[in-house]
Amino acid sequence: MGVLYWIIIAAMFVIAFAGLVFPIIPSVVFIVAGFLLYGFLFTFEHYSYMFWIVEGIFTAVLFAADYIANLLGVKRFGGSRAAIWGSTVGLLIGPFVIPVAGIILGPFIGALAGEMIVHKKDIKTAAKIGVGSLIGFISGVLAKSVIQLMMIGYFLWTVLY
Structure with a gap:
């Protein structure tokens, strides 16, 4: 049964990584679900207050990384709040409208669209800001990947050693 339990926990972590490219999937929820499943299926004995504090800090950094990467990508290329909001909306609905x-x-x-509609920017300037948004998104995915790996690594270190 132990192997089956570990497969289920690993599946939670894999789903969390799918959330990096499908933002509708709440990555942190699946990572924490993996932690809780381990506790319910095996034991909560390994989890100290320090474990939850460290994982809480990782979680806060995970949320901040997503926002900051998008903000910096858009701002660096001259974008406004309209571009940030447009980028966020595009990120949420894009995968459903254009599947891959x-x-x-x-x-x-x-x-x-945000820059062109709200600030009446020309297509060339708006496209440059769109590229900044894309760079911000990719940077955020990379940063979140590292943070999620650290969260899972700390979990494994905690329960296995």
Whole structure:
């Protein structure tokens, strides 16, 4: 049964990584679900207050990384709040409107549309801001990947050693 339990816990972590490219999937929820499943299926004995504090800090950094990466990507290329909001909306609906490419095109198109509609920017300037949004998104995915790996690594270190 232990192997089956570990497969279920690992599945939670895999789903969390899917959430990096499908933002509708709440990555942190699945990572914490993996932690809680371990506790319920095996034992909570390994979890100290320090474990929850460290994982809580990782969680806060995870949320901040997503927001900051998008903000810096858009701002660095001259974008406004309209581009940030457009990028966020594009990120959420892009994968549903354009199934595979929507995860990349959604933030770009959203930022482009936000700048063109709200601030009446020309297509060239808006496209440059859209590229900034895309760079911010990719940077955020990379940063969140590292943070999630650290969260899972700390969990494994805690329960296995």
